Amino acid sequence: MLSLSIVSFVLASNILFTYAAGAKIAAGYFPGWLTLDAVTPILGGTNVSWEKYTKLTYAFALTTEDPSQLSLDLSAEAFLPTFVEEAHNNNVAASLSIGGWTGSEFWSTAVGSSENRTTFVKTITDLVSKYDLDGVDFDWLYPNRQGLGCNIVNENDTANFLEFLKELRSDSVGSRLNLSAAVSITPFNGPDGNPSSDVSEFANYLDYITLVNYDIWGSWSSAVGPNAPLNDSCAAAADQQGSAVSGVKQWSDAGFPVNQIVLGVPTYGHSFSVSASDAFVNDSTTVLAAYPLFNTSVFPSGDSWDITSGTIDACGNSENNGGDWDFWAIVNAGLYDEDGECASGTLCRFDDCSKTSYIYLEDQQVMISFDDPQSWTAKGEFISDEGLAGFAVWQVGGDHNDLLLDAIRTGAGF
Ligand SMILES: *[C@@H]1O[C@H](CO)[C@@H](O)[C@H](O)[C@H]1NC(C)=O
Ligand SMILES: *[C@@H]1O[C@H](CO)[C@@H](O)[C@H](O)[C@H]1NC(C)=O
Numbered sequence: 001m002l003s004l005s006i007v008s009f010v011l012a013s014n015i016l017f018t019y020a021a022g023a024k025i026a027a028g029y030f031p032g033w034l035t036l037d038a039v040t041p042i043l044g045g046t047n048v049s050w051e052k053y054t055k056l057t058y059a060f061a062l063t064t065e066d067p068s069q070l071s072l073d074l075s076a077e078a079f080l081p082t083f084v085e086e087a088h089n090n091n092v093a094a095s096l097s098i099g100g101w102t103g104s105e106f107w108s109t110a111v112g113s114s115e116n117r118t119t120f121v122k123t124i125t126d127l128v129s130k131y132d133l134d135g136v137d138f139d140w141l142y143p144n145r146q147g148l149g150c151n152i153v154n155e156n157d158t159a160n161f162l163e164f165l166k167e168l169r170s171d172s173v174g175s176r177l178n179l180s181a182a183v184s185i186t187p188f189n190g191p192d193g194n195p196s197s198d199v200s201e202f203a204n205y206l207d208y209i210t211l212v213n214y215d216i217w218g219s220w221s222s223a224v225g226p227n228a229p230l231n232d233s234c235a236a237a238a239d240q241q242g243s244a245v246s247g248v249k250q251w252s253d254a255g256f257p258v259n260q261i262v263l264g265v266p267t268y269g270h271s272f273s274v275s276a277s278d279a280f281v282n283d284s285t286t287v288l289a290a291y292p293l294f295n296t297s298v299f300p301s302g303d304s305w306d307i308t309s310g311t312i313d314a315c316g317n318s319e320n321n322g323g324d325w326d327f328w329a330i331v332n333a334g335l336y337d338e339d340g341e342c343a344s345g346t347l348c349r350f351d352d353c354s355k356t357s358y359i360y361l362e363d364q365q366v367m368i369s370f371d372d373p374q375s376w377t378a379k380g381e382f383i384s385d386e387g388l389a390g391f392a393v394w395q396v397g398g399d400h401n402d403l404l405l406d407a408i409r410t411g412a413g414f
């Protein structure tokens with residue numbers, strides 16, 4: 001341990017100026033709904049380590065059918081002023097994210113015509129002034145692409161989004177905002193439904209984009225794969241479903257500057273129903289298999305924050321269990337220890353290509369794919385090595401005693 005920290009110290013001091021010019025954004029999402037939950041551990045923001053962030057983003061304001069309205073219904077709107085005040089007391093920029101998986105239904109409508117864009121700019125700048133926000137985050141992952149299932153989709157979504165950003169930037173309030181967009185690992189779709197080959201112009205209006213490099217594999221996949229792979233070019237061809245490495249390459253190839261890319265990192269993982277005959281490599285009772293098959297008709301439950309089966313989504317469809325485990329739940333269950341390592345007695349596998357961890361709960365026949373502190377150290381080093389702008393944590397309440405946060409900060413050179 002001692003020699004390790006000396007090495008990091010020496011490395012950090014050697015390339016101090018590289019770090020200072022590179023990774024500078026330590027962002028985190030604060031889901032507003034956490035403050036609606038009586039048992040949440042982060043009521044009032046008391047358990048947020050503000051000093052370890054440069055910016056926190058409140059999630060989400062939802063788009064509505066009417067571009068003159070954003071809805072804070074799924075968040076504790078009454079808590080937003082406290083959030084902004086706490087952020088400012090701590091010298092942290094306060095941002096508000098618009099959209100999200102549930103809230104992007106009418107993004108296309110909001111930017112769909114010149115008139116609507118003008119209305120939407122006013123809606124946003126009014127909200128910014130009302131709450132004294134420093135930034136706005138656009139969480140519309142899928143222009144001209146379906147997400148939730150009932151999102152409005154238009155072939156010109158990407159071009160309309162850019163027009164909207166130009167108009168927002170020409171507004172006196174909008175011009176001084178810190179603007180970011182949470183994006184899929186493939187660039188925004190063009191009119192033909194394929195990723196655009198040139199998204200360089202977005203870099204002139206956005207401060208940065210956050211690559212949402214999670215949910216890459218999940219219950220919709222054909223096998224148990226990494227929720228948030230750092231790399232996939234080292235995986236078998238069939239297992240190359242995208243990663244931080246491929247995401248940065250695709251956006252960069254489409255003209256988006258790497259130093260305006262922030263890596264999104266998840267504090268949660270996904271679980272899958274895997275039989276013991278699939279979970280282990282042949283003739284082993286301890287060595288976990290890579291990319292095992294799972295039973296697609298079983299939806300294991302996750303931790304106490306997970307979506308439970310029967311919940312009705314914004315499209316009116318009944319959901320299955322989400323199966324998500326936050327890192328705090330993995331430690332609370334005794335599967336990982338207080339140092340952030342696989343606890344003795346837990347069946348673990350660390351995948352060297354994706355740099356992500358797997359746990360198998362043999363009694364429940366459940367496999368969990370998630371990020372551990374080692375994963376976040378590797379991601380931090382990647383941010384530093386590639387000259388990315390920083391990281392964004394989804395979400396600030398998912399960690400355990402900052403084990404993940406401290407790992408990525410150290411890796412990235414904060
Ligand atoms: C939140 O902080 C309090 C006070 O430091 C501590 O007792 C509690 O365990 C923390 N909760 C979590 C979930 O970390
Ligand atoms: C503009 O907004 C209105 C709602 O005020 C909506 O009915 C209309 O479809 C939108 N236009 C476009 C082109 O999306």
Ligand SMILES: *[C@@H]1O[C@H](CO)[C@@H](O)[C@H](O)[C@H]1NC(C)=O
Pocket residue numbers: 154155156
């Ligand atoms: C998309 O934009 C093109 C060019 O302005 C226009 O011809 C087309 O009608 C638009 N499509 C839709 C669905 O609005």
Ligand SMILES: *[C@@H]1O[C@H](CO)[C@@H](O)[C@H](O)[C@H]1NC(C)=O
Pocket residue numbers: 024025054055093176177178179207
């Ligand atoms: C946006 O935030 C980033 C990170 O804090 C910072 O580097 C950048 O200068 C900010 N931009 C504006 C316009 O405030």
Ligand SMILES: *[C@@H]1O[C@H](CO)[C@@H](O)[C@H](O)[C@H]1NC(C)=O
Pocket residue numbers: 231232233234245382
């Ligand atoms: C990703 O994998 C490729 C192929 O093995 C390798 O060349 C590259 O260095 C890896 N990148 C990272 C960041 O791990």
Ligand SMILES: *[C@@H]1O[C@H](CO)[C@@H](O)[C@H](O)[C@H]1NC(C)=O
Pocket residue numbers: 280281282289
């Ligand atoms: C297990 O054995 C079968 C049959 O020999 C082989 O096809 C398969 O690749 C092996 N699986 C692993 C994970 O070694």
Ligand SMILES: *[C@@H]1O[C@H](CO)[C@@H](O)[C@H](O)[C@H]1NC(C)=O
Pocket residue numbers: 295296297298
């Ligand atoms: C998957 O789970 C369902 C429900 O428990 C069960 O009926 C089915 O046999 C399982 N399929 C396999 C391939 O194990």
